[in-house]
Amino acid sequence: MAERKRTSLLWGVERLLPKPADYRELPTSWPRDILAGITVGIVALPLALAFAISSGAAPEMGLITAIIAGFVAAVFGGSHVQVSGPTGAMVVILAPIAATHGMIALPIVAVMGGMIVIVAGFFRLGRTVSFIPWPVIEGFTLGIAVIIFMQQVPSALGVEPGPSLNALVAAIQSLSGVRPTDALLGLVCVAIVVASMTLLPKIHPRIPGSIIAIILVTIVVDLAGWNLARIGELPTSLPMPHAPPLDPDMLRSLIGPAFAVAALTAIESLLSARVASGMTTAGTYDGDRELVGQGLAGIASGLFGGMPATGAIARTAVSVRSGARTRVAAIVHALFLTAVVYFATDLVGRIPMVALAGVLMMTAVGMVDRRTAGDIIGTSRSDAFLFVVTALITVSFDLIWAVAIGIAIAAVFSLRAMSLNSVVHREELPGEAEPGDERIALIEFDGSLFFGIGDRILTSLDDVDEVDVVILRLSHLRFMDSSGARVLSELVKTFGRRRITVIVKGIQARHQRLTDRTGVLSSLQPDDYVIASMPDAVNQARQIVREREAERAAAAQEGAAV
Known part of the structure; x- marks a missing residue:
């Protein structure tokens, strides 16, 4: 009996580890994987910087996270095509943490959250995402999009955000400090970004609209001599891994945020992996292994001074549409960003902050599928109510509470329907x-x-x-x-x-x-x-x-x- 339990345990651990079968298609797919990795690396560069700044962190923390977490999750995760890194949804949780405890808390919460996610993977909780109803997912996505958009309003207008920790309230508060001249310059830059990201992909879908938009804005600001805030100096190498400072009082105060980070990491990563598996014939995903991989990625990111990361739906979709078939695409994406750190930080540091704000605004708008939202609202009154309530709670209160309350309301509706059909x-x-x-x-x-x-x-x-x-x-x-x-x-x-x-x-x-x-x-x-x-x-x-x-x-x- 003891031998059988030991064998079962070993098999359970082995199935969560990397294996040669992960790269079965590599002999024929490597050219497409490399091209897809470079393409998604170009897309990920401005997002990594922007999401770090929006979280209250230094921009280099975004690059470190995209590189370290992206590489580790690609090797150990449960999806063949998942691309991981900083995401807009995580910004919603990290910004209040950074505002309350300082930027130093982000690597700590990354390690703590990563440990929790690993435990969830070993307890085989990888299928829990299937219990989240469709209207809750879409309402949660809409709420995140609104928050990301409102977080960029102060940067677009050239003012400091308001004192509130709520993104919508802070954006409204910031309007009192708007100066017409600065606001006009910022809106011109945002308009350039919007035009570039809207029109260029129509010429050819593989044109990286966000990168070209940032380049255009940087050139315009340099030639016009506008005094706009820039990213600034970035490190020219990756740091060595080190344990974050362990203050017992801070650790106790970060237990709650760590569980929130872990919950979001699991939900968003599993959702992204599920979406990706439907977009490609490269194979299904293993939810339990994905949790373990994302947990290891969070720990590694924290040890290198980065932030929590999750599977990124938008970047994963870009990678799949660019031809990715194996994990090599996500690995190449991490190596491309590493090359940027070592060889191009001077150029990246000259990017105006308002350009990143424009990219994030367009990213937020792109997160909302109006046809899907219309389908949900038109399906039934209960689905419409669930969709709207989840979005409102996400914007007004807390993302994790929004998902929890959304699931609870959905359960009530389901029980009511079950009782009526009984x-x-x-x-x-x-x-x-x-x-x-x-x-x-x-x-x-x-x-x-x-x-x-x-x-x-x-x-x-x-x-x-x-x-x-x-x-x-x-x-x-x-x-x-x-x-x-x-x-x-x-x-x-x-x-x-x-x-x-x-x-x-x-x-x-x-x-x-x-x-x-x-x-x-x-x-x-x-x-x-x-x-x-x-x-x-x-x-x-x-x-x-x-x-x-x-x-x-x-x-x-x-x-x-x-």
């Missing part, structure tokens, strides 16, 4: 009618018998009276929980108190243990029955009715004689 009604007996059949009630249970409909069932069967036998037909019952079984037990007892014989017909094998443990069968009276087939149940019921009729006739004769 039917308990009286049916006619099968076959030709016989005298005395009016003294038999056949009660059909169809659908689900669970805690959400127990009271309704008991109320609906109150009027089953003036009968001798009740047949409870359970063979069509698809689901039953302990509360539903308890209701069934109460129903049997209620009929027993009315001196109505109960025949339980068709208990399914999957429900047998539950009915045994909850006392359904033990609540039966001595003259009650458990019968497997409907003909036998009906014959037994008719026999009981004949016996009761005979008893009533005999009692009537005795009464008449007296």
